[in-house]
Amino acid sequence: MIDEEIFCPHCGSKTPNFNFCANCGESLKDFEFDKPSHNSSSEEIIIAAITTSDTSQSRFGGGKPKNVFFTTNYLLEDEGSRIGSLGNTMSLEFGGDLILEEINEKIDINKLKHETSGLKVIPYTEIEKAEFEVTRFAVYLEIKAPSFTPKYVLGAKKYGDQFQHKLRSLLEPKIGDRFIVK
Numbered sequence: 001m002i003d004e005e006i007f008c009p010h011c012g013s014k015t016p017n018f019n020f021c022a023n024c025g026e027s028l029k030d031f032e033f034d035k036p037s038h039n040s041s042s043e044e045i046i047i048a049a050i051t052t053s054d055t056s057q058s059r060f061g062g063g064k065p066k067n068v069f070f071t072t073n074y075l076l077e078d079e080g081s082r083i084g085s086l087g088n089t090m091s092l093e094f095g096g097d098l099i100l101e102e103i104n105e106k107i108d109i110n111k112l113k114h115e116t117s118g119l120k121v122i123p124y125t126e127i128e129k130a131e132f133e134v135t136r137f138a139v140y141l142e143i144k145a146p147s148f149t150p151k152y153v154l155g156a157k158k159y160g161d162q163f164q165h166k167l168r169s170l171l172e173p174k175i176g177d178r179f180i181v182k
Contacts, residue, residue, distance in 0.1 A: 047071060050067070050099045052154050070174075099170070129179075
């Protein structure tokens with residue numbers, strides 16, 4: 001359907017399904033898109049990734065990290081012990097960027113669900129809200145969805161502004177005003 005809207009794999013903004021993105025002007029012709037609910041193919045594109053931990057086990061205290069992937073239509077969470085199984089992630093503890101962006105790696109969601117036990121898949125349309133919070137010591141992101149509500153420790157307070165800017169640019173085009181800064 002021509003009037004169907006999709007998310008651009010280059011900038012992440014919603015755009016009509018034409019040959020070029022209405023926001024950044026990049027070509028959309030090389031990518032095949034369908035809405036996730038009508039998707040016969042389960043191919044997705046990873047846009048960005050971050051290594052983090054849940055609040056029960058802070059990675060700064062030696063807890064097990066989690067990989068969170070931002071794809072075209074979904075948010076994926078995988079155990080951090082398998083770094084590199086879905087894509088490349090970077091974290092502060094390895095001297096990398098806060099969030100690795102512009103990955104543009106194609107993945108098959110259904111294949112990954114069968115191959116990766118514990119993989120959590122949340123459609124952006126299912127996210128009720130994403131709360132970003134900077135406290136006295138750390139930066140947190142809590143994703144609230146009917147099937148899954150994690151609260152992640154992102155890093156130290158000094159990185160709060162950087163995390164806020166990057167997460168806003170990734171999540172606001174997908175969930176709009178449901179991205180809340182506390």
